Amino acid sequence: MNTGFVSSRQAWPLLGIGSLTALTILAALAAPDARPATIDPAAAPLLKKSFVHGREYFVLRSGRAMLIAQTDQTDVAPAFLYLLFDAQDNQQSARKERAYNFGDGQGFARSGLEVLLGEFAFTALGHQTQTRWVTCEGIPAAEAVWWAGGLRVTERILGLGSEGLFLRRVELASVNLGGPEPVRLRLWLPPGACAVRDGWLLQEGKGCRLALGAAGERPMKAVPELGCLDIGPLIVAPGESLTVDTLLLAQIPPGQALPALDLGDTFQKASAAWAGASTIATEDTTVRDIFDKARFGLPAMVADNGVMDAGIFEYGAQWVRDTSNTLLGLIHAGHFELARRGLSHVLEHMVNAEGNAMIAGAFDDPDREQFDQMGELIHALKAYRDWTGDDSLLREHRAELLALIERPLRPEYRDATGMLHNRREFWERTLDDAYELAYQTYVVLGLHDAVALAEPLGAQDRTDRWRAEAKRIHEAMLNHPTRSLVEGGRLIKRRSVSGDRVRTIRFPASAADVPLKTERVNLAEPDATMALPIAFGVVDPGSALARDTLDELEKLWNARWFGGGYERYHSSGQCDQPGPWTFASCFILRAQHEAGQFDRSRRTLEWLNTVQGGRTGSWFEEIPLVRSQASTAGIIPWTSGEISLFIVRHLLGVRFEEQTLVLKPAIYPNSPPLRADLRFHQGRLRLDIPGAGPMGSAKVNGQLVAADRDGAIRLPAAFAGGTVVFHSALR
Numbered sequence: 266m267n268t269g270f271v272s273s274r275q276a277w278p279l280l281g282i283g284s285l286t287a288l289t290i291l292a293a294l295a296a297p298d299a300r301p302a303t304i305d306p307a308a309a310p311l312l313k314k315s316f317v318h319g320r321e322y323f324v325l326r327s328g329r330a331m332l333i334a335q336t337d338q339t340d341v342a343p344a345f346l347y348l349l350f351d352a353q354d355n356q357q358s359a360r361k362e363r364a365y366n367f368g369d370g371q372g373f374a375r376s377g378l379e380v381l382l383g384e385f386a387f388t389a390l391g392h393q394t395q396t397r398w399v400t401c402e403g404i405p406a407a408e409a410v411w412w413a414g415g416l417r418v419t420e421r422i423l424g425l426g427s428e429g430l431f432l433r434r435v436e437l438a439s440v441n442l443g444g445p446e447p448v449r450l451r452l453w454l455p456p457g458a459c460a461v462r463d464g465w466l467l468q469e470g471k472g473c474r475l476a477l478g479a480a481g482e483r484p485m486k487a488v489p490e491l492g493c494l495d496i497g498p499l500i501v502a503p504g505e506s507l508t509v510d511t512l513l514l515a516q517i518p519p520g521q522a523l524p525a526l527d528l529g530d531t532f533q534k535a536s537a538a539w540a541g542a543s544t545i546a547t548e549d550t551t552v553r554d555i556f557d558k559a560r561f562g563l564p565a566m567v568a569d570n571g572v573m574d575a576g577i578f579e580y581g582a583q584w585v586r587d588t589s590n591t592l593l594g595l596i597h598a599g600h601f602e603l604a605r606r607g608l609s610h611v612l613e614h615m616v617n618a619e620g621n622a623m624i625a626g627a628f629d630d631p632d633r634e635q636f637d638q639m640g641e642l643i644h645a646l647k648a649y650r651d652w653t654g655d656d657s658l659l660r661e662h663r664a665e666l667l668a669l670i671e672r673p674l675r676p677e678y679r680d681a682t683g684m685l686h687n688r689r690e691f692w693e694r695t696l697d698d699a700y701e702l703a704y705q706t707y708v709v710l711g712l713h714d715a716v717a718l719a720e721p722l723g724a725q726d727r728t729d730r731w732r733a734e735a736k737r738i739h740e741a742m743l744n745h746p747t748r749s750l751v752e753g754g755r756l757i758k759r760r761s762v763s764g765d766r767v768r769t770i771r772f773p774a775s776a777a778d779v780p781l782k783t784e785r786v787n788l789a790e791p792d793a794t795m796a797l798p799i800a801f802g803v804v805d806p807g808s809a810l811a812r813d814t815l816d817e818l819e820k821l822w823n824a825r826w827f828g829g830g831y832e833r834y835h836s837s838g839q840c841d842q843p844g845p846w847t848f849a850s851c852f853i854l855r856a857q858h859e860a861g862q863f864d865r866s867r868r869t870l871e872w873l874n875t876v877q878g879g880r881t882g883s884w885f886e887e888i889p890l891v892r893s894q895a896s897t898a899g900i901i902p903w904t905s906g907e908i909s910l911f912i913v914r915h916l917l918g919v920r921f922e923e924q925t926l927v928l929k930p931a932i933y934p935n936s937p938p939l940r941a942d943l944r945f946h947q948g949r950l951r952l953d954i955p956g957a958g959p960m961g962s963a964k965v966n967g968q969l970v971a972a973d974r975d976g977a978i979r980l981p982a983a984f985a986g987g988t989v990v991f992h993s994a995l996r
Contacts (some may be wrong), residue, residue, distance in 0.1 A: 279429050301386075301453045301493065305373050308341040312372035313361050315578035315885075316898035319391065321361040322883040323398070323407035324577075324900070325422065326565035329353050329430035330473075330515035332421055333406045333577070333900075335373075336396040336784040336881070343377030344389035345396070345409035345420060349515045351472065352568035355626075359574065359581025365515065366455045375453040378420055378435065380413035381497070382448055387413035389420075398882065401434065403536045405561035407881075415441035416448065416501065422513075425535045426525060427514040427569070432532075437499065438506035449488035452477050452511060459489040463523045465514065472520035478526045480510040495829030514807045543599030545912070547939040549932075552912065555874045558882025559908040561597035566902040567591060568602055571610025576886060579899025585615050585622035587903045590848075595907025596648050597913040599944030604649055605658065611642060612662040620668030623691075632698075633689040636673045640707030640714075643670065647714040651921040654946045656721035656782035663722055670715045670724075673708050674734055682748045686762050691794050692833060694840060695988065699761045702750045703794040705742040706803050709735045717923050739803065743810075756804065756814045758792040758834070770838040780839045788835040791817045793849035796856035799913075806859035815860060818853055826890055829872040833887075841893045847873065847884040851907035852987050858915045863933055884908075917952060918942055918977075926984060928963070929977040930954045930991060948986030961994030 301338035311317060319338030324331065331352040337344045348364040350357050357363045367373050379386040389411040399408045399421065406423035419436040437448060450885050454468045454475055461467070466478035466487040477494045479485055486494040496509060512526065524531075542560060547553050567573045567588075574580065575587035588611055595604040615623040622628075622638035643666075650656045672678075678685050684700045691703040698867075714736035716728045747764050750757050759767035770789050781787055794944065796818060798804040799811045821831040830845025831853050850869055857866040878885040884904035889895045914920050917939075918929035932939055934957045940951040954960075959976045962969055966987040972978055978989065 291471050301375055301379070301451070301491075304342045305370060306370055308370050309370060309374070311341045312346075312374065314896045315361070315900075316835065316889060316895045319877070321878055321881040322900060323396075323881050324420075324562045324883055325405070325407060325424040325431065326352055326568075327424035327431055327515075330424075330431070331358070331565060332422065332424065332431055332513075332515070333358075333883075334409075336394065336409060336930040337391045338394075340391045342372070342374045344391040344394040344411065345378070346373050346376045347422065348373055348376075349473070349475070351517050352565075353517075353570055354573045355574040355583055356581040358577045359579065361578060363503040365470055365475060368455045370459075371456075373455070375455055375492075378418070378433070379451040379453075380416065380418055380437070380445060380448060381451060382414045382416060386451065387418075389418075396881065398558055400539075401432075402532065404532075405537045405539070405557075406434075411559070413437075413448075415439065416446075417441070421754065423535075423680050424565070425528070425531050428521075429517055430524060430531065430670075431513040431515070433511045433513055435509045435511060436506055437501050437509075439501045439503050442501065442503050445500050445502040447498035448501050449495060449499065450509060450511070451496075452494045454492040456492065457860040459492045461487045461489055463946040464526045465523050466492070467514075467523070468492065469519055472518060474514070474521075476512075476516070476518040476523065478512040478514070480512060480526055480528055483509055504683045541599065541944060543913070543941070543943040545917075545939060545941045548937040549939065551871060551874050552916065552932075552936075552939070555870065555879075555882075555908055556598075556912040558874075558879075559594065559905045559912075560600075562882045563591065563595050563598055563902065563905045563909065564600050564603055566900075566905065567595065567607050569603070569606060571607040573607065573902060575903070576899035576901055579886065579897050580625070582626040583615060583625055584635075585611055585638040586635060587901075588615070588640045589645040590910075591647055591906040593645045593901040594909035596645070596652050598909045601649075601653050601655075601944065601950070605653075605655070608646060608649060608658055612658065612665060616642070616665050616669055616833055618665065618668060620672035621668070622669065629689075631678065631694060632687050634678075634687065635689060635691070635692060635693070636678070636685050636687070636701075636704035637707035639669050639673055640709075640711030643711040643714045643718070644707075647718055647921075650718065650721070651924065651926075652945060656718075659718055659721035660723075663724075665729075666722060667724060670711065670731070673704075673711075679946040679967070680762065682741040682745050683734070683743050684745075685738075690759060691792075694770065696767070696770065696772065698758075698760060699759045699767055700742075700748060700750060701759050702742070702756060702792075703797055705738050706794075706798045706801065707748065709711060709739045709742075709803055710801050712738075721922050743804070751810065754810065754813045754818050756795045756798060756810065757848070758790050758795060772838075772840050774892070775841040778891045778893050779841055780837045780843055787838045789838055790835060791820050792834040793818065793821065793831055793846070793852045796852045799856035800852060802859070806856065807861070811856070811860050815853070815856060815862060815865070819865075822851075826888070828876070828888075828889065829868070831869070836890075842887045842891075842898065843873075844887045844890040845876070847876070847878070847887070847904040848901060848907050851904060851911060855907070855911055855915050857881075858911070858931060861931075863931075867933055870911075873904075875967065882908075913941075913943065917943075917954075919943065919950070919952075924982060926980040927977050928952070928980070928989060928991075929975070930960060932957050934958075945986050950986055951988040953988065953990040955991060955993055959994040960991045962992045964988075964990045966993070 273283040323334040394411040406421040415440040465476040831850040833846040833849035836843040854869040
């Protein structure tokens with residue numbers, strides 16, 4: 266046990282217990298002075314912090330219960346703990362202390378597993394605990410491996426079903442024991458009154474019932490007065506291992522019947538559900554692992570009713586943009602049903618009758634609207650229709666969608682250029698009135714996608730005008746003689762309505778140590794949103810304009826830190842969190858790949874895969890550079906969505922033009938073969954890619970299809986799924 270921990274074992278000599286057998290220890294547990302392992306109260310506040318060096322998270326869900334497993338590399342507390350939230354309450358997850366199992370004084374330290382060996386309660390040590398995602402019969406599980414003396418302890422936590430049930434599978438392996446030893450496991454509920462019912466140790470809380478149990482035939486005892494479940498003694502002989510399945514129930518709302526401790530077919534049903542998601546298989550471990558991490562975590566970040574906290578431990582609020590981009594990732598990972606519920610929630614609760622889109626849980630005035638949100642939502646809806654074939658959401662919500670599409674075309678938001686302008690920029694600072702590059706990009710994208718959705722929207726009579734307005738905005742954005750968002754051969758972020766390029770930023774600082782407070786010159790550029798027109802093809806990725814813009818964006822890499830990643834914009838302009846931003850880095854990643862800059866794209870992807878947060882697939886919004894902001898660096902679902910989108914659309918090259926499925930793989934040079942099994946309509950789209958380089962043809966369900974002049978395979982409109990085997994053009 267590391268310094269700062271106090272074990273209940275340390276209290277036993279004071280009680281005159283001395284050396285106890287395993288059976289008499291159980292009796293001692295019932296003594297009123299017995300306590301679980303505790304942490305130094307001075308260290309407990311560190312558990313509240315979202316960002317601490319080496320701290321990462323896994324997000325899992327069962328029904329309304331969202332479990333966030335926390336892993337640490339430091340030893341302020343047990344290194345593998347969990348927090349429990351209501352996934353449908355986006356405000357609850359804004360702070361750790363709002364979790365159902367967060368207790369005063371000790372935080373959620375009681376959620377750590379204790380392994381008793383020789384009457385000593387071992388818990389996971391940060392510097393000797395290894396964590397990763399694994400699968401148990403196809404079900405994603407957060408795994409932690411650590412040591413209790415000569416025992417190697419492997420914990421795997423996974424969500425089962427939709428009733429708030431989690432399996433905590435514990436494997437004890439005698440790797441370095443000299444002989445057979447009796448071992449016990451102890452699990453704890455938070456402080457509070459507990460009872461035993463139907464084999465469960467349970468605690469009735471406000472809004473949630475927590476319970477512990479175990480499946481299978483193991484000696485165990487529930488001690489309600491301590492909130493403890495004690496399992497054992499278990500005899501582990503040298504070279505042998507045993508597995509114990511423990512259960513955690515977080516019933517939201519409480520009062521429902523308790524499930525049986527026998528898992529029955531729950532495990533099989535969960536395995537079958539996950540089997541429907543999209544997968545890829547390749548020896549390129551970076552590509553395989555980063556896609557797995559994104560697709561495992563995404564379904565846990567969105568509730569079954571579509572609610573999502575855009576910044577876990579940070580915001581506790583909802584944006585149309587964050588939800589749309591997260592759902593876009595869910596679609597590309599094959600989680601269609603959840604994506605549909607998310608889109609339905611957005612349309613029913615986050616877009617009003619005037620077509621205004623929600624920002625941080627509210628609707629802002631026109632001068633501070635985020636015009637990108639229309640394009641992001643329409644783009645996600647088109648992706649959902651394209652991948653699933655289901656256009657019912659479009660038909661059911663025609664009125665609000667037409668209002669959403671038409672809103673940025675209102676004359677009060679535009680001028681003679683045709684471009685939109687207001688005071689709020691993409692990153693939500695309120696500045697002087699100007700044209701924002703990201704807003705023009707997403708409105709052009711949204712209008713083109715709306716044209717493709719015109720039939721289910723009942724808007725065939727509007728398509729000519731939408732095309733014309735998209736062309737007008739696009740042309741002005743790139744070529745207007747005095748107001749274009751191009752200068753010096755590069756895209757620029759923002760131009761004032763008076764015609765001046767916005768070069769510096771003035772905005773209130775959020776803390777004393779951030780750049781807008783400490784530095785006198787605060788630059789507006791470069792800005793990661795300059796990559797978006799390239800990523801979406803609004804600007805030709807092969808053009809000199811794209812190349813020179815991406816060269817300019819390199820100034821954001823490692824700008825004032827070590828370890829890689831891109832800042833969202835020049836750090837000197839930061840009002841709060843300077844540092845490398847993950848989803849901003851994804852914007853640039855996607856543009857780099859579209860432009861064929863595979864060396865830069867690979868470097869960016871490797872950073873995203875290994876950066877703190879990325880190692881578990883729960884990406885922080887940024888890696889903070891100042892102390893004042895570190896405590897509110899939250900987990901951003903949007904980044905997971907960007908990763909899923911990148912792998913399927915940009916690397917595998919699966920996209921839609923109007924309603925035509927277009928395949929143009931762009932895997933990395935020298936990459937090994939790659940196979941993808943993607944959910945598509947009512948079936949599957951299976952891709953077999955032999956390696957890197959241009960494809961000359963493909964066999965589509967056995968029929969040879971030649972690549973177009975641009976190297977793409979275009980599938981017929983009637984294609985409903987099957988297998989596509991690519992053949993390299995170099996053979």
